[in-house]
Amino acid sequence: MDYKKEFIEFMIRSNVLTFGDFVTKSGRRTPYFVNTGNYKTGAQIAKLGRFYAECIMHQAGRNFDVLYGPAYKGIPLAVTTAVSLYHQYQWDVPYCFNRKEQKDHGEGGGIVGWQPNNGDRVLIIEDVITAGTSVRESWQLLHSVAAVNITSLVVSVDRRERGTGHQTALQELEEAFGIKTHAIVTIDEIIGYLHNREVDGKVIIDDAMKLRIEEYLREYGV
Numbered sequence: 001m002d003y004k005k006e007f008i009e010f011m012i013r014s015n016v017l018t019f020g021d022f023v024t025k026s027g028r029r030t031p032y033f034v035n036t037g038n039y040k041t042g043a044q045i046a047k048l049g050r051f052y053a054e055c056i057m058h059q060a061g062r063n064f065d066v067l068y069g070p071a072y073k074g075i076p077l078a079v080t081t082a083v084s085l086y087h088q089y090q091w092d093v094p095y096c097f098n099r100k101e102q103k104d105h106g107e108g109g110g111i112v113g114w115q116p117n118n119g120d121r122v123l124i125i126e127d128v129i130t131a132g133t134s135v136r137e138s139w140q141l142l143h144s145v146a147a148v149n150i151t152s153l154v155v156s157v158d159r160r161e162r163g164t165g166h167q168t169a170l171q172e173l174e175e176a177f178g179i180k181t182h183a184i185v186t187i188d189e190i191i192g193y194l195h196n197r198e199v200d201g202k203v204i205i206d207d208a209m210k211l212r213i214e215e216y217l218r219e220y221g222v
Contacts, residue, residue: 007156012194018035020033032213034156049084060180064152071098072100074127082095099112119147124152126154132173152180155170159187162221
């Protein structure tokens with residue numbers, strides 16, 4: 001789909017998707033890295049929300065009642081996606097996020113924005129999932145607030161890497177919690193689109209880089 005190709009180039013131009021030598025949080029040496037902390041302007045966050053909204057409408061659909069963004073990176077993602085769903089699709093979706101620290105004054109509580117109710121269908125919005133720890137924490141937190149039904153998880157990139165076992169982290173979450181998982185793009189789609197393609201006059205994934213990524217995925221991928 002066109003929005004996937006546009007998103008890949010958007011990540012490159014935003015210096016969010018980079019190629020070289022990196023070490024992931026799990027200690028794996030990887031030839032590519034996704035750092036969503038490099039989105040830093042109003043134009044970038046507005047475009048990012050549009051891509052998440054398109055992914056939701058094309059893949060997850062309207063099978064949810066509220067967006068939830070885990071602190072901290074999930075907070076702007078939930079906000080900009082809610083704005084994009086409203087402006088692009090005239091769908092006014094409630095959103096909420098958690099506080100890292102419980103508030104002991106004012107209205108108190110650990111959830112900001114929409115207060116989940118029993119039976120609410122929740123879509124969790126994240127950047128990139130490595131081990132799925134934050135989603136498991138979100139599951140526990142949301143269920144401590146109300147008897148919600150977490151239906152979907154949407155991320156920007158599916159690295160297609162093993163989680164704790166022989167499945168990807170997203171597959172493990174789907175199996176453990178019944179959450180339908182969706183990604184704007186996968187690493188396979190990134191390789192397929194960028195291989196020997198120029199972006200702003202530069203080839204991002206040449207034959208040598210493609211081989212390095214494929215070797216990495218043979219070792220850690222699913």
